[in-house]
Structures are given as structure tokens and as C-alpha cells.
Amino acid sequence: MGREVTGVERRVEIEDDPVGARDYVVCRVEELPTGSRKLVPVGKFGVGVFNVGGEYHAITNYCPHAGGPLCLGRVGGMTLPRDDLPEKMEWVREGEILKCPWHLWEFDIATGTTIAQPAKRIRTYEVRVEEGMVILRR
Numbered sequence: 001m002g003r004e005v006t007g008v009e010r011r012v013e014i015e016d017d018p019v020g021a022r023d024y025v026v027c028r029v030e031e032l033p034t035g036s037r038k039l040v041p042v043g044k045f046g047v048g049v050f051n052v053g054g055e056y057h058a059i060t061n062y063c064p065h066a067g068g069p070l071c072l073g074r075v076g077g078m079t080l081p082r083d084d085l086p087e088k089m090e091w092v093r094e095g096e097i098l099k100c101p102w103h104l105w106e107f108d109i110a111t112g113t114t115i116a117q118p119a120k121r122i123r124t125y126e127v128r129v130e131e132g133m134v135i136l137r138r
Contacts, residue, residue: 021137021138022137023137023138024135024138025134026038028132029134033051034051034054034095037071038134043060045062048061048071049134050098052095052096053096056128057110057124057127058124059071059122059123063102063103063122064120066103068100069102073101074099076097077094077097078106078115079092096108096109096110107121111124
């Protein structure tokens with residue numbers, strides 16, 4: 001099936017698959033440098049596509065705690081006790097943790113799991129690079 005371009009957001013239609021997945025062209029690779037994000041108007045809440053250290057990840061723009069716009073939150077790291085000095089803390093995983101702007105719930109961008117309760121998570125999506133374009137599969 002050919003490519004369909006609509007306005008600013010370009011959508012790539014693919015052959016139908018059993019779950020009805022579609023590919024969406026998010027942007028050119030150079031438009032999403034390391035440490036940046038792009039919100040894509042896909043689905044009910046939208047999807048945030050993040051470049052974390054050169055790897056692309058996508059998560060739903062919805063915090064399960066109170067429905068906040070999760071992908072508008074601050075990206076940073078977190079503190080953990082040091083193995084060698086348990087009474088001391090260290091800052092780790094800079095650029096990998098997303099805090100909801102409403103109530104500061106923290107999520108691992110790559111996996112969608114919450115930091116405080118790893119059994120809870122938000123939906124993640126496959127992202128790939130093809131012909132210099134960042135493509136989201138939903």
C-alpha cells in the first residue's frame with residue numbers, strides 16, 4: 001500500500017494486520033535529537049515519542065493516576081542508594097524518567113512502568129527508523 005501524506009502529520013498506511021496496527025511518520029530523525037520529545041496526535045490522548053540516548057520510545061500521553069497529560073512532564077533521572085555507601089544517595093538514569101506534571105508520578109520512558117510501583121505501567125508503542133524517518137506503530 002502506498003504512502004499517504006496529510007498536512008503536517010504524515011501517516012503511512014500499511015497492509016492491514018490482525019490487530020489493525022498502523023504506522024505513523026512522526027518526523028525526520030534530525031527533528032528529534034537526543035533528549036527531545038514530540039507529541040503526536042494519535043489515539044484518544046496522543047502519544048509522546050522520546051529520543052533517549054539515541055533510542056526512540058513512545059508512550060501514551062495519559063497518566064493513570066489522575067488522567068494528566070503525562071508526556072508534558074519533566075524528563076530527568078532519579079535518586080537511588082549507593083551500593084558501596086547505602087546511607088548515601090546518587091543521581092542515576094538522567095533523561096530516562098518522566099514525571100507527570102500534575103502529581104509527579106514517575107515513569108520509565110522505555111518500559112512505561114512506574115518507578116514507585118513497577119507492577120503498574122502505561123502503554124508503550126514500537127518506534128523504528130526507516131529511510132531517515134521516525135515511525136510510530138500503533
